[in-house]
Amino acid sequence: MPSSVYFIPAAADEGPEVLSRKTRDIYLKTGLNDELGKRDFVALKIHFGEKHNTGYIKPAWLKSLIGEVRTRTPLAFLSDSNTLYIGQRSNSVEHIRLAWSHGFTPDAVDVPVIIADGLIGRDAREGKGEHGRIAAPKIASAFLHSDALICLSHATGHVQTGLGGALKNMGMGCASRAGKLDQHSVSHxxxxxxxxxxxxxxxxxxxxxxxxxxxxxxxxxxxxxxxxxxxxxxxxxxxxxxRWDEDARRIQEKVAEYAHYVQAHFKGKTAFLNFLIKITKDCDCMAKDDPRIVPDIGLLASRDPVAVDAATAALVVGRAKGKDIWRAGYDIDWSAQLRHGERIGLGSMTYDLIELPG
Ligand code: SF4
Ligand code: SF4
CATH class of the missing domain: 3.30.70.20 (Alpha-Beta Plaits)
Incomplete structure (x- = not known):
């Protein structure tokens, strides 16, 4: 059965108020807000953007969505985990300062920023993997102490997975540093x-x-x-x-298995919003002002992370007049993450695209 994926056309130059309204509207369509309990911890998983990066999701676009979540529970927070590589996001102090410098301040977003795996990336819990590639997923604890997850993903290319969307944001982004290492370790x-x-x-x-x-x-x-x-x-x-596309396939399958573990923890209380705005060749870990690879397209939302990424990939290829610009970036078959995600029951690559008025 196809999953529902909602779509609103949108572009950065419409300004923060319009984007904030559209982000709220598409989030409400997923129905997750009605399911939030009044003391639920809600993790808004995001990437705050590396220093000097300009493509990250802007805090002003999230204002109305956060307002809706806060009508249901006061316990929402914006979150990411520390990075494997050394940079401005490899410990919580610098990570939070970077988030502030990109505008994610309490005044602007009305929720705190909490780095999910603690001061130096060691606050994690280990689970049991069930799908072959990952034996023991290691997840940043704040995510596993939360009741619901809203996964806010900037759609980009990626040096190791070809496409970075909801699966990457949830699978790699919710992993602790050891979990990230787990996923990267075959790819030399x-x-x-x-x-x-x-x-x-x-x-x-x-x-x-x-x-x-x-x-x-x-x-x-x-x-x-x-x-x-x-x-x-x-x-x-x-x-x-x-070295090999095989490496890229394996890392994507690990990402999908991590994503599946996180998704299972939330027992369905998840929603996925992909921002197809300033889509870049590289992800937001890159400390640079990467140019757009296609004009802005809009926002997608779904309860199914595989479907929302499949729709993201197809819309971008469509906007590039049929050219697979994901593959053009790093010659990686990016669809491996979706195929494995579907195989292990994370979601469906078949979806109905439901366009909402802009
Ligand atoms: S040219 Fe490239 S591979 Fe060689 S040392 Fe410089 S950065 Fe490293
Ligand atoms: S991929 Fe390996 S060699 Fe390259 S920067 Fe990372 S750890 Fe070093």
């Missing part, structure tokens, strides 16, 4: 010696000290590499590449 990139200029930048960024000097170029020590993907992005000469 390779240096092409001929293309390497031996500038050393990748080794400055590598959180694991896994980039070592070879003759006239660097190489990656597989035993030390965490598979975080930082070096793929920082090399300006295209000398570092993902």
């Amino acid at each position: 990139p390779r240096v092409t010696p001929k293309a390497c200029r031996n500038c050393g930048l990748c080794s400055d960024y590598c959180p694991a000290g896994a980039i070592v000097q070879a003759e006239g170029h660097v190489r990656i020590d597989d035993a030390a590499c965490l598979g975080c993907g930082e070096c793929l992005v920082v090399c300006k000469f295209g000398a570092i590449k993902l």
